[in-house]
Amino acid sequence: MTDFSNEKSGLKFSKAEGSGNDFVIFEGMPPVKNFQKFVKKICKRKFGIGADGVLVFEKSKKCDFAFKIYNADGSRPKMCGNGARCIALWAYKKLKIKNKKLKIETEAGEISAQVKKNDFVKVEMPAPKNLKTNFNINLGAKKILVNFVVVGVPHTIIFVKNVNEVNVSELGREIRFHRIFKPAGTNVDFVEVVNSKYIKVRTYERGVEAETLACGTGVSGSSFVAKKLGLIKDNIRVLTKSGEILKISIDGDAIFLEGKTRLVFDGEVSV
Numbered sequence: 001m002t003d004f005s006n007e008k009s010g011l012k013f014s015k016a017e018g019s020g021n022d023f024v025i026f027e028g029m030p031p032v033k034n035f036q037k038f039v040k041k042i043c044k045r046k047f048g049i050g051a052d053g054v055l056v057f058e059k060s061k062k063c064d065f066a067f068k069i070y071n072a073d074g075s076r077p078k079m080c081g082n083g084a085r086c087i088a089l090w091a092y093k094k095l096k097i098k099n100k101k102l103k104i105e106t107e108a109g110e111i112s113a114q115v116k117k118n119d120f121v122k123v124e125m126p127a128p129k130n131l132k133t134n135f136n137i138n139l140g141a142k143k144i145l146v147n148f149v150v151v152g153v154p155h156t157i158i159f160v161k162n163v164n165e166v167n168v169s170e171l172g173r174e175i176r177f178h179r180i181f182k183p184a185g186t187n188v189d190f191v192e193v194v195n196s197k198y199i200k201v202r203t204y205e206r207g208v209e210a211e212t213l214a215c216g217t218g219v220s221g222s223s224f225v226a227k228k229l230g231l232i233k234d235n236i237r238v239l240t241k242s243g244e245i246l247k248i249s250i251d252g253d254a255i256f257l258e259g260k261t262r263l264v265f266d267g268e269v270s271v
Contacts, residue, residue, distance in 0.1 A: 081216020
C-alpha cells in the first residue's frame with residue numbers, strides 16, 4: 001500500500017456553481033508563477049477540476065470583499081454575474097461574513113449581493129452601458145439583426161423564434177469573433193421571448209469559448225434589452241440551458257439577478 005502521509009499538500013480550493021455555471025474559488029491569489037496557465041489547466045474538464053472559470057477572493061478597503069475572475073482560457077473579464085453569486089455565498093458560509101447584504105468590489109465597479117433562504121443569492125448587476133438596438137451585422141452573404149449592451153462585459157443579443165433550434169456553438173463563435181466587435185470580442189446570447197414574464201436564453205461565452213449552462217451577465221443583458229424593446233415586463237423568469245430558472249427584476253437601469261447557488265465541494269489541487 002502506498003504511504004501518502006508525507007505527500008506535500010496542494011492548494012486549497014472550493015467548487016461552486018450557479019445554475020450550472022461552475023467555478024473554482026481560491027481565498028487569495030495562489031503562489032503560482034504563471035497563474036493564467038494554471039487556470040487553463042485546472043479548468044480543463046476530464047484533465048483538471050473542471051470549471052467555466054476561477055474566482056479569487058481578495059480583501060477590500062471599501063467593500064466587504066473584492067474578487068477577480070479568470071475565464072477557463074486564462075483571460076480576465078471585469079465581471080461575472082453567476083460568479084458574484086457563488087463567491088457571495090462562499091464568503092458568507094466559509095469565511096463567516098455574516099452580513100447577508102454584501103458590498104462587493106469588482107473591476108466593473110461596486111455591486112451588492114444578498115444571501116437569502118435556501119442558498120438563493122440576489123446580486124445587483126453593474127449599470128448597463130453602450131446600449132445599441134436593432135442593427136445588422138454581415139455573416140457572409142446573410143445579415144443578422146442584433147442588439148448590444150455592456151453589463152460589466154459585452155453582450156450581443158439575438159432574438160429568435162425557437163432557441164432550441166439555434167446552433168449556439170457555431171453561430172455564437174462566428175459572432176463572438178466578428179470584426180465589428182474587435183479587439184475585445186463579445187459574448188453572444190440567443191433569446192426566445194415566450195411571454196412578457198418568461199424568456200429562454202442560451203449563451204456562447206467569450207473566454208470559455210463554448211456554450212455554458214448559464215450566464216448571469218448574459219441573462220441580465222438579454223432581459224434589459226428585451227425590456228427596452230417592450231417585449232417583457234420588469235420582473236421575469238429566465239430558463240437557462242441547465243434547465244434552472246433565474247429571476248430578473250429591472251428598475252430603470254438597475255438590474256437584479258437571483259437564483260439558486262451551491263457550494264459543491266472543497267479540495268486541494270497540486271501546482
